[in-house]
Structures are given as C-alpha cells and as structure tokens.
Amino acid sequence: MKKETVSEKKSIGILKALNKLVPVIIKAAPVFVGVTTFVSIMHGISWGIETMMQQKFFDAATLLVSGESTSSRVLVALLMLGGANVLCQVLNGIGNFLPDVMGQKITGALSVSIHKKMAKLSPVIFEDTDKLDDINKAEQGKNNAVWFVFIFVTIFTFYLPYFLFMGWYLFSLKPILATSIILAFIPTAAVQIIRTKVFAKLEDKSAPIRREYDYFESCMVSREYFKETRLLGGFSYFKKLYLDALDTLQKLRFQATMKTNLIELTMRMLGVAGYFGIMLMLFDALMKQEITVGAFAAVFNSIGLLYSIMEEVVCRHIGSMAQSMGSVQNYLNFLDLEERTGTIDEAPTWGDITLENVSFSYPKSEKQAVKxxxxxxxxxxxxxxxGENGSGKSTLIRLISGLYLPSEGRVLMNGVDTKDLAPKALFNDTSAVFQKYQRYQMTLEDNITVSDTEKDYDEAILDSISEKAGTDKNSTSFADGYKTMLSREFDGVDLSGGEWQRVAIARGFFRDHDLIILDEPTAAIDPYEETRIYNRFAEISKDKSAIIVTHRLGSVKLADRIIVMKDGEVSQIGTHDELIVLEGEYKRLYEAQEQWYKEDVVAS
Ligand SMILES: Nc1ncnc2c1ncn2[C@@H]1O[C@H](COP(=O)(O)OP(=O)(O)OP(=O)(O)O)[C@@H](O)[C@H]1O
Ligand SMILES: [Mg+2]
Structure with a gap:
C-alpha cells in the first residue's frame, strides 16, 4: 500500500492565531468580553494591593514593638489588609463565574459560524486530504479556540496587571528588586516557546498518520469492509498496517514529550537559582537598611506567590495553549478555506450549458482530468x-453541473459563468444519480424524498417515481412498504447492490429538475431492467436536459448525441449513427462490447 507523504501544512504562530481569533470572539460576545476584562484587571491589581497592605501592616506592627507607633494605626493597617483580602476574594468569585457563561455564549456563536462556512465551501475542497483534516477537526478546534483566547485574555488582563503592579512596587522599594519578575519569567517562558513549537510540529506530523490508522481500523472492523477483508485474508495485513501506524504515532509522541520534559527540567533548575538570587538581593537590601522590615516580609511572602503564579501562567496556561495550538490551527485553516465567491444569487433561466476550453485538475494532482x-x-x-475508466466522465459532469469550477476555461449556464453563481443559485434545477450514491440509513421513503425535502408529495407520486426507477414498495424486500427501514444498524433491512441503485435512481427522479445527470446509475442492475429504466427515463426527460454516463453502449442510442471521452479529452461528439461509421474511439468501444456479446452467445 502506498504511504501517504507527510505534507507541510500551513502553520501559524500563537500571535497570528490570536490576531485572527480575538476579533471573532469579541464580535461574538462584546459586552461579556468587556465586563470580564474589567473584572480581571481589577482582580490582578487587587493581588498587588494586598502585598502593599501586608507591608503597611508589618511596618506598623514593627514600629509598635519599638514604641514608634500606636495600636490604632496597626488596627487601621490590619483593616486595610483585610479589606484588600476581601476585594481579592470577591473579584476572584466573579472572575470564576463570568468566563463559564462567556465561554458558552462564544462557543454557540462560533458553532453557527462553522455551519455557515460549511455551506459556502467549494466542494472540490473535499478532494484534498489536508483540507479534509481541517474540516473534520474544525469543531474540536473551535472549542479549543475559545479556551485558547480565554487563557490569553486572562494573561493580559489578570496576570499582566499583577506583574506590572508588582514590578512597579518592587522598583519603588529598590530598582534591582524588579528584576526578580524577569528572572522568574525567562526560564519558564523559554520552556513554553519550545513546547509550542514541538507540539505544533507533532500535530502536523501525526495528523496524516492518525488518518491512516483510523482508516486501517475501519478496514478491519467496519461493516462495509469486513466481509472482503476476512474473505480475502486481508485482516492480518490491515492489522499490521494499523499497528505500524499506531507505533509510529506513539514514537512521535514519546519523542516530543521527552524533549519538552528535558528542557523543562533544565529551565526549572535555572528558575530555582534565580529564586535564591532574589532572596540574597532582598536580604542584602534589608541589611543595608534600604528597605523596611515590613517591605522585606511582604516581598519575601509575595516572591513565592509570584513564582508560583508565573509557573501557573506559563506552564499550565500557555502550556495548554501550546498543546491545543494544533487543533486551533485546524479551525483557523478551516475559516480560511476557499469559498465559492460567486455573487449572483438568482439562478439563470434554464437554457443551454456551454463549455469553453474547460480544463480541470484535482487538488495536488498535476494531471488534467479534463482537458x-x-x-x-x-x-x-x-x-x-x-469512455474508458478514468477518461474523465464523472469529472466532466461535475464541471457541467457547476459542482466544481474549471481550472481553465468557462462553463456557462444560459450565458452565466458558473464561477459567478452564488452557491444558492446552483443546483436549483439539477438532479443527479451519482456513481457513488449514498445509502442513507433511513426509511425507503426518506431515502427517496431526501433529494427534495421541501417538495410536497403523496403516495401516488412516490408510486409513480418508484415504478420508473424500478423500485417496488410491494416487493418482499420492503416489508413495511415506504416505511421500511433501510439499515441494519437501526434494526432494518439491507438491500442488494442493484436494489440500492434503483432507490438512488428514484431519489434522482423525485427531485424537480431541468437537468438530470445519471452517472452509471445502472451498473449493478440487470440488462432487462436497465433497458426498461432507460426507456422510462427517456419519457420523463423528454423536455428536460439530461446526461447519462454509461459503459453499456447499448443504452446510449436513446441519447440525442454522444460524447466520447479519452484521456480527459472530448475525442468525438455525434449521434450513434454518425459515430459508428467513423474509424474512432466510439466504434472501437462499441465493437469491443458487441464482440463480447457475440462470444457470449456462441458460448451458451
Ligand atoms: N479525487 C481525485 N483526486 C485526484 N485525481 C482524481 C480524483 N478523482 C478522479 N481523479 C482522476 O481523474 C481522472 C478522471 O476520473 P473520473 O472519475 O472523471 O473518470 P471516469 O471516466 O468517471 O472513470 P470511471 O469510468 O471509472 O467512472 C482519473 O484519471 C482519476 O485518476
Ligand atoms: Mg466515473
């Protein structure tokens, strides 16, 4: 099996991420963000004030001992210290409650924005594995993004004011003491910068491997795969691939964790050295009587707190920011995914569809699938x-229907370029039965009517459509008629490939349309039934535009014209009678099939 190469994904730093996220979040809940910010700033400053009040109290108490102060002054200082403490506690309480409410409000708003964005995405994005990763993880990334911004806001509105206040206070006591903040900061910050980089890289490397092992796992256990994998003996093969992928992932994780832990240990040692350095400075200042005993006690008390807060900010908060960076990035990449940019909201009146020099390449593919x-x-x-397999038929119909936009050239719907049409103006008049149609785990009725959920219908309409598609609600396969549940998972029945295909055809027919596209809708249906379905189809699409992709050349005679694709190019266009007399691809394909039937006849 071909291994997917690890691709370099667009990666952005924490600051850039914040730059993008903060406006989104402020917009989602401006008042909450404002109030929370204010409370947070006051909370940070209140901690610094408490330290100041401690000094005042210690000083007053020391002076009282030496007889230079009165007990009422000590009492006032004590009351002020108590007041500062109460203020801290109150603000702490409010500060714990507000972010919860704010978080819920913002998460809700961002969920809505994800769904809006989803609707505008260019469908071709789903062909790009990296982008699929961003889409799949956007939801989780969004939750992390809210947390991410919240931590950031807390750092700036709570911890930073506290550190600034303490810096000013220490500086006013003795300038050199202010360096203690920097000494506490540098080692812890360095650890986190490195940690961020290591984990962002880990996420980049592990995403494709995770996708791989998820896939191998489904090859072993999912219902669609397991029959084939068991029968063909692929189980142990997939198990090995699965375990290999898991092993690689665990190794990557282990390496990243080891690396960050080692760095963290070194930096902690530096931190401890810094702490003792500050204590020496403080003691020196006291001995030289540059600071009072009260200031010594208050600072001694608060340096421990300062260190532990610094650790809390940097290790816990910035650390978790760093770890969630990967999925936040998925969310941000998702927000940046290209959208259909068309601005015309009104679908053009139904008419000709013209392709002008249309070429198309799939994402990350150099080959032109249509030329x-x-x-x-x-x-x-x-x-x-x-045309042969891989000649570009399915790609061509995705371009004609406006699902994909050409890499070069134009597709005009009654003169309007598909690239100028807004998503809601597309597909209004189009129905399709795709080559890889969906098997919805719902009732037969839902499986048919899901193609046009707004449409009013009654049983007679369902009957008429089902009959044309060759689905019979009275057949033994549908014990409860249209209410039969088509899903083993939900205690219903499963259908054969051909039966499912007829349901998919009924779904295509049910949707009101001016253009209907059938991409090999009858590949699993027996030839007699196929002929019948195509005849019915010719009837219902008499005044409508229709495209049929098929390998059975016997059925193409009902078409007005035939397009023959070869290696992505339109090699011939014409009616059956015109093409059959030409020495070309059509004649070659036709004769090959005719031969096959003749030999079949001889053999029987
Ligand atoms: N998602 C994709 N990414 C990259 N290349 C693709 C993708 N889908 C199709 N292709 C390539 O584009 C070419 C045309 O594919 P397409 O599915 O249009 O062929 P087709 O004529 O419909 O084949 P078939 O008869 O097997 O259905 C093929 O060579 C295929 O390899
Ligand atoms: Mg195809």
Missing part, C-alpha cells in the same frame, strides 16, 4: 458520455 473540453448541451437535449 480543453468545448461543447454545448442544448436545452432539452439528452447527452450520453462514454
């Missing part, structure tokens, strides 16, 4: 597209 296609699907025309 320089030029033709017109006339209003009301039925077009068949034929």
């Amino acid at each position: 320089n296609a030029t033709f017109t699907l006339k209003k009301g025309e039925t077009l068949a597209i034929v």
